[in-house]
Amino acid sequence: METNIIANPLEAGSDELERYAMEECVKRQRLEHRVSVLILPAGRCEMAIKFARLGATVTVADDAARQQEIQGRILASGLGEQIRFQVATLGQLPDELAGQPFDIIIVRRGLCGLPYDIARQITRQLLLRLRIGGKLYLSILGLHSELGQGYAGAETPIEQRFSPLSPALIKKYGIQGEVCLYTERNLFMLLLEAGASVLRTLTTTYGNVKGIAVRV
Numbered sequence: 001m002e003t004n005i006i007a008n009p010l011e012a013g014s015d016e017l018e019r020y021a022m023e024e025c026v027k028r029q030r031l032e033h034r035v036s037v038l039i040l041p042a043g044r045c046e047m048a049i050k051f052a053r054l055g056a057t058v059t060v061a062d063d064a065a066r067q068q069e070i071q072g073r074i075l076a077s078g079l080g081e082q083i084r085f086q087v088a089t090l091g092q093l094p095d096e097l098a099g100q101p102f103d104i105i106i107v108r109r110g111l112c113g114l115p116y117d118i119a120r121q122i123t124r125q126l127l128l129r130l131r132i133g134g135k136l137y138l139s140i141l142g143l144h145s146e147l148g149q150g151y152a153g154a155e156t157p158i159e160q161r162f163s164p165l166s167p168a169l170i171k172k173y174g175i176q177g178e179v180c181l182y183t184e185r186n187l188f189m190l191l192l193e194a195g196a197s198v199l200r201t202l203t204t205t206y207g208n209v210k211g212i213a214v215r216v
Contacts, residue, residue, distance in 0.1 A: 061088035145207025
């Protein structure tokens, strides 16, 4: 569910969650322990490069079709010893990910492309890839963002909410297929039901919802 459109509901608010994750990385960094980070999907690798420059070891996971592009970005960054690519999507997580167990996992919007019950199962799987005390950072497209306008699932309970966007917004943002849009409370419950200890949730100005949870 990636897009290159800037300053829209798909991108707005990402900086705040990123800032929290960066602060956590700095806090965790120790001489005897290099912080291990997973970013899924990889995006354009800007976030991975920032973490690597802080001294973290970063795994970027994405669809196999993007492997050449992403590896090119990693090579261009000059941080190939700290950033590695692995073929993996939220719908197809391998048994083992490079760098596991992680201190920090960041998921960027991909859960919206899955029904709620599957998203909950995958969130649980991600939590188990963390060290005890590791943190999960989720960014999810919001029901009360622009994307909720004309959304067929707007009045449907979250457990059954899985519908396409309105035709106008599909055309505008290129998001095809069915999606599950979340409220902040929906995200809180997703994390709680997955077995996480929820540290923070927030709704951005543009209506996206963000969450930070810890594996206990």
